[in-house]
Amino acid sequence: MRTLTVEGADLAYGDGVPVLTGVTVTARPGELLAVTGTSGAGKTTLLSAMAGLLPPAAGRVLVDGDPLLDRDQGVKLGVVLIPQDNGLAAILTAEENIAVAMIATGGTPAEARRGTSTSLEKLGLSGQAGQLIEELSGGQQQRTAIARGLALHGDVLLADEVTSELDAANRQRVIDLLRAEADRGAAVVFATHDPEAAAACDHELHLADGTAILVR
Template structure:
C-alpha cells in the first residue's frame, strides 16, 4: 500500500507538490495527469524517496519513505522520465547489472532479462548499446529494467511518451501485469489513453491534486 499523507515538496520558494494525500493499494494502477510543471514528477520522486518531503509523509506498507536507498531496498521501483540508462552499456547490461548487484542468481537474471526484453518487443536488441537505440527503444529498455526488478511499488514517469500505439499497449499491459501480481502502480502521463486505462485518474495542476476518477479506497 502506498500512503501519501499531506505531502508538500518545495524547491526554494517554488512549491511543486502542495499538501497532497491519497492511497494506492496493491493491485491497482493510478494515472496522474497534468501539464508540464504541474508537479507529477516531483510527486513520483517523493514517493520513491528521491526528493525531500517538506511536510507530510509517504509510507509503503508502513515503512516511512525518507531516502532513495531505503525505498529501493523496500521494493519501490522508479522508472524515470528520460530513462536514466547507462548509454555506454547494452540494453541487456542495463537490465542485468542492477539485478546482479542485488545478489540475484546469474542464471535467473539472464532468463528474466531475456523474458522482459521480449515482452517490450526488443528481443533482438539486447546486445545493442543504448546510444544506438531510438528514443522509443530506450524508453522501452527503461520500462523493462523497472519491470525486471519486480518491486512492490512501480512508479512510471512518462514511460509511454515516445511510443507508438502498439508499444504503448505493450507497456501498459506490462504495468497491468505488475498490478495483477500485487504491485501498486502509479503512472505520470500526458496521454489521455493511458489515464483511461488506469483504475483511477488524478489530475495535478500547480502542485495540487484533484480527482477525475477516484480509487474506491482513497481518503475522502
C-alpha cells in the same frame, strides 16, 4: 505486496516555492493509479517523492505505514522507479543495463540472465539485447528502461511518462504490461499526459495549480 501513501505532503526543491501542496493519495496493491496534468504540473516531482528521491517539505510518504526516508530505503522496500529520462547507462548494452540492475538488487547472475531475456522479449527487444544504448532509437531506449523496471519485480512500480516516445502499438503493449504488474499484486503509479492511457487506469490523480485532486 506493499501500499504506498503520500500524506498531506508539500513538495519543493531546496528552499523554493512548493511545486505541490497538501498532496494525499494512496497507491494500493493490485491497482493502477494514473497521475495526470500538463507539463510542469508536478508529475515527476510527485513520483520522485514516492521513490524516496525528494523528501517532503511537509507531510509524509509512507510504505506500509512506515516513513520512506530516502531512495536507498525505497530500493530495499521494492519501490521501483522508471524515470522519464530512462536512466540507462549509454556505454552498456540493453541486456547489460537490465542485468546490472537485477544483480544490484540481490539477483543471482543466472536470475539476471533469465529475467533480462524475458523482459526484453515482453517489450519486443530481443533483437536489440546486445546493442549499446546509444545505438538505440529513443523509443527503443524507453522500452529498455521499461524492461529493466519490469525485471525488478517491485512491490511498487512508479512509471514516469514511459509511453511518450512510443507508437500506438507499443504504447498499448506497455499499458498492458503495467496492468499485468498490478494483476501480479504490485501497486502501480503511471504518470502520463495521455488521456487514453489514464482512462485505462483504475484511478486518476490530477495535478493542477499546485494541488492534487483524486478525480476517480
